[in-house]
Amino acid sequence: MSTLKILVIDDEPGIRSGISRILRNFRVDYPFMEEAFDFEVHEASTGEAGIELIEKDKPDILLLDNKLPGIQGIEVLEYIRKKQMNIIVVMITSYASLELAVKATSDGAYDFIPKPFTPQELKSSIENITKRVFLKKMTNKLQETGKQIRFQFLSVLSHELKAPLNSIEGYLQMIKERQAGPQLESYDYMVDRMLERIKGMRTLILDLLDLTKAASGKGKRDIRELNLVDIANTAIDTMRPYSIQKDVKLNLHGNDTVKIMADSEEMEIIFNNLISNAIKYNKEGGTVDCTISENGNCVEILVEDSGIGMNPEDITRIFDDFVRIKTEKTRNITGSGLGLAIVKKLIDTYMGKIEVTSQPDKGSKFKVKLPIDKPCS
Amino acid sequence: MSTKNKLILIVDDDQDYLYQMKTRVESFGFQTLLAESQKEAEELIEKTKPDLAIVDLMMENEDSGFILCYKMKKKYPEVPIIIATGVAAETGISFDINDENNRKWIKADRFLEKGIRKEKLKEEIDKLLIKINS
Ligand SMILES: Nc1ncnc2c1ncn2[C@@H]1O[C@H](COP(=O)(O)OP(=O)(O)O)[C@@H](O)[C@H]1O
Numbered sequence: 001m002s003t004l005k006i007l008v009i010d011d012e013p014g015i016r017s018g019i020s021r022i023l024r025n026f027r028v029d030y031p032f033m034e035e036a037f038d039f040e041v042h043e044a045s046t047g048e049a050g051i052e053l054i055e056k057d058k059p060d061i062l063l064l065d066n067k068l069p070g071i072q073g074i075e076v077l078e079y080i081r082k083k084q085m086n087i088i089v090v091m092i093t094s095y096a097s098l099e100l101a102v103k104a105t106s107d108g109a110y111d112f113i114p115k116p117f118t119p120q121e122l123k124s125s126i127e128n129i130t131k132r133v134f135l136k137k138m139t140n141k142l143q144e145t146g147k148q149i150r151f152q153f154l155s156v157l158s159h160e161l162k163a164p165l166n167s168i169e170g171y172l173q174m175i176k177e178r179q180a181g182p183q184l185e186s187y188d189y190m191v192d193r194m195l196e197r198i199k200g201m202r203t204l205i206l207d208l209l210d211l212t213k214a215a216s217g218k219g220k221r222d223i224r225e226l227n228l229v230d231i232a233n234t235a236i237d238t239m240r241p242y243s244i245q246k247d248v249k250l251n252l253h254g255n256d257t258v259k260i261m262a263d264s265e266e267m268e269i270i271f272n273n274l275i276s277n278a279i280k281y282n283k284e285g286g287t288v289d290c291t292i293s294e295n296g297n298c299v300e301i302l303v304e305d306s307g308i309g310m311n312p313e314d315i316t317r318i319f320d321d322f323v324r325i326k327t328e329k330t331r332n333i334t335g336s337g338l339g340l341a342i343v344k345k346l347i348d349t350y351m352g353k354i355e356v357t358s359q360p361d362k363g364s365k366f367k368v369k370l371p372i373d374k375p376c377s
Numbered sequence: 378m379s380t381k382n383k384l385i386l387i388v389d390d391d392q393d394y395l396y397q398m399k400t401r402v403e404s405f406g407f408q409t410l411l412a413e414s415q416k417e418a419e420e421l422i423e424k425t426k427p428d429l430a431i432v433d434l435m436m437e438n439e440d441s442g443f444i445l446c447y448k449m450k451k452k453y454p455e456v457p458i459i460i461a462t463g464v465a466a467e468t469g470i471s472f473d474i475n476d477e478n479n480r481k482w483i484k485a486d487r488f489l490e491k492g493i494r495k496e497k498l499k500e501e502i503d504k505l506l507i508k509i510n511s
């Protein structure tokens with residue numbers, strides 16, 4: 001049995017004692033958990049007193065009223081977030097404002113309990129949280145032992161995998177019910193869309209394989225002296241049909257003397273992603289320029305395009321897992337949003353750097369620096 | 378009072394879901410208006426008032442659906458909104474939209490699973506439309 005500490009901050013004594021009473025003999029026990037949890041409830045009647053107890057007792061869960069006599073609940077929440085404390089916060093509240101709810105959620109509140117609540121509502125919320133505390137403990141344990149499992153990643157992944165399946169299933173259902181009549185041609189659009197979604201899933205699966213390779217950083221790495229111009233040429237050849245189809249000109253600049261100690265497969269992944277993006281997010285009749293040069297103890301790879309570009313605020317997000325920028329211009333382009341995340345992870349394992357400059361509607365420039373033998377200056 | 382010829386706004390960031398929903402809703406005899414993001418929907422409702430809206434929960438942001446609902450209800454308090462979601466179970470958000478208290482601040486009228494059957498969807502839309510017409 002494990003005990004979770006709960007702190008209740010509410011100015012109504014009735015609510016505080018009610019919560020204490022309801023949770024006194026409450027236990028949470030799921031078949032998948034190694035141990036059951038019970039609860040120890042502490043109380044505070046103001047935000048100020050609450051913060052003192054938070055510092056002293058380090059509660060696992062905080063049940064927080066927003067309307068308090070002194071500082072407000074939302075300020076307590078901000079305090080916890082600023083100090084990056086590991087506390088799950090539930091707002092108990094009877095407010096009618098979505099703004100507050102949205103603000104509270106973005107400040108890290110995990111759930112809301114409406115006031116007045118029934119014992120059952122309180123219990124089911126506490127049950128959910130306990131499940132989360134347990135999962136968090138488990139992830140921490142796994143991370144300590146080096147097994148990185150990220151639940152956030154997995155839940156987004158499952159969403160990304162389900163979306164194309166749902167879409168394909170929906171179309172198949174429509175076809176089965178002959179919703180567009182008996183003519184086969186009437187279904188062309190649906191078939192095309194299904195093929196597109198399948199293509200997207202295939203990309204996702206291939207990217208996931210690259211990502212696991214990049215994330216483990218070990219695997220069977222084959223480090224040897226490489227000629228980067230050769231690798232860039234291979235990538236460009238693979239991409240040639242695609243660039244012809246999109247009417248984008250591919251140019252490679254650089255000489256054969258640039259050498260680096262690296263794994264060729266990993267270098268290919270970097271080039272493939274940067275060059276395919278430069279074609280994908282380009283305009284008809286556009287160009288892509290790939291330049292390889294040596295600069296001090298570094299190799300510099302530049303991939304420049306004359307494409308759709310990006311806003312400054314989007315640039316900061318593109319290296320995160322699954323991030324894709326949604327605009328009218330990108331809506332018909334397939335992708336997993338993993339390519340640049342993979343590139344970034346690989347470059348990190350070589351102690352390199354990647355920088356982006358971009359202008360909407362003008363184009364983007366990705367600059368990679370990789371150390372030849374010692375860290376880049 | 379006929380519910381035909383009513384204009385239904387459908388908002389979802391998955392273009393295929395949008396197309397499938399549009400086909401379904403039109404097969405019930407309604408007209409449709411489509412938006413692929415919270416932003417696009419906000420622009421549309423500036424000019425056009427729909428009779429009902431079906432809104433995805435997670436679009437640009439995790440709570441785009443909620444925010445859109447809020448803004449729509451501010452502009453057109455009487456227009457019913459259905460939040461369609463496939464993620465209620467995954468997000469761990471334990472709201473019950475049919476609970477009076479939550480209803481006060483989550484402005485949607487119904488929460489429906491995305492995989493809902495066609496007949497059931499029709500029934501829900503009709504129910505909400507009849508309610509405002511009576
Ligand atoms: N050369 C580029 N020009 C404009 N936008 C780009 C470029 N490269 C990447 N992006 C943006 O960054 C996002 C993430 O890229 P990436 O991780 O390769 O994923 P994907 O290409 O699968 O969408 C893309 O969806 C796109 O919006």
Ligand SMILES: [Mg+2]
Pocket residue numbers: 273276277335339340
């Ligand atoms: Mg890409």
